[in-house]
Amino acid sequence: MSLPSSDILTHEGAAPDGNGRVLILACGALAREIAALIRLNDWHHMDLACLPAILHNHPDRIPGAVGEAVEHHRATYDRIFVAYGDCGTAGTLAGTCDDLGVEMIPAPHCYAFFEGTETFQSRSAHEFTAFYLTDFLARQFDAFVIRPLGLDRHPELRDAYFGHYTKLVYLAQTEDPDLTDHAREAAFRLGLDFERRLTGYGDLGPALARQA
Template identity: 45%
Template sequence: MALIACGAIAQPCAEVIARRGWPVDVHPLPPLLHNRPDQIAGEVRATALRLAARYEQVVVGYADCGTYGALDAVCDELGLARLPGLHCYDVYAGAPRLAQFFDDQPGTYLLTDFLARSFTRTVIQELGLDRHPELRDTYFGHYTRMVWLAQEPDDELRALAAQAAASIGLPLTVVETGHDGLERALAGLVAGHS
């Protein structure tokens, strides 16, 4: 079985798969596709077609991820299953918990371990804030807090998450999620399609 995984969650997916001993090969796509969600469905489609020649089963390690149904259309066309939810945040924290975060503070910016590690590159540099810090309010003026969905919190990641929040002027809230949600979602993909 092949898992086409978002590059932002490919490593934890591979760790879960290895620990569980599942016969699944992880094929990551670039995490920066999240900055161009209109390209995710096309990349998944092309990769799935390429992998179909080598694997009996191909599944998709993406939630909708801002494709507004385009990824579901590809999955329907090719008979692929994908992770549940709108975003990987749903997979890590659960959709009801996320809904509560947004009910409490609609201006909540979500952070994962991957995003904490790569924030300077994937957000600050990609949005041009390193060159044009005056754009901070344009991008983040309506946010009121950053919630880090911490999968494997340690001192280094805590420092990086705090730095990410400070770099866009938001207070940080830490919510430890672990990988349980991801593991359950992957188990559903693997068990349902192996």
């Protein structure tokens, strides 16, 4: 399997002596947030490489793509950290990371680590009819929800996909009125109640800080 062609590597700066470099290998849906944390904390020895976020539509492909990317970049870095949760891989990604000797975020998915995994899991027993958005998904709702599900062509499928949901919960990483409007509009289009929670970066910041 070849590395996805849209895999990108953005250098935020290396350590002055060229040693101690850390690569954050991340889902493209986290690119803005991780880049912001790198800048905010002056982690000049960290670089960021992102795999396409659309891999989430085929989670069985994530472990292989991550594994190939780790091997592709391993010789250049002292350490690689995988900024993915399990993301629907049923533990396969964690096994891949163990085999490669790299760490990953200990969370089921980005909704959990943005809200705080313990908090998210404590809510799950009574919030199983919620559909979640992050800043990324609020921004890319058509590209990652509407069009892949065919709702742009067949809006009558809405009930088949979302008939058992009751509300859309927007887990906001930033105070952005435009994104809040996008998320509220998404809830309206899906016929769901709307709730917004400002989470910030949640567990993502501490996870990266431990690598720094």
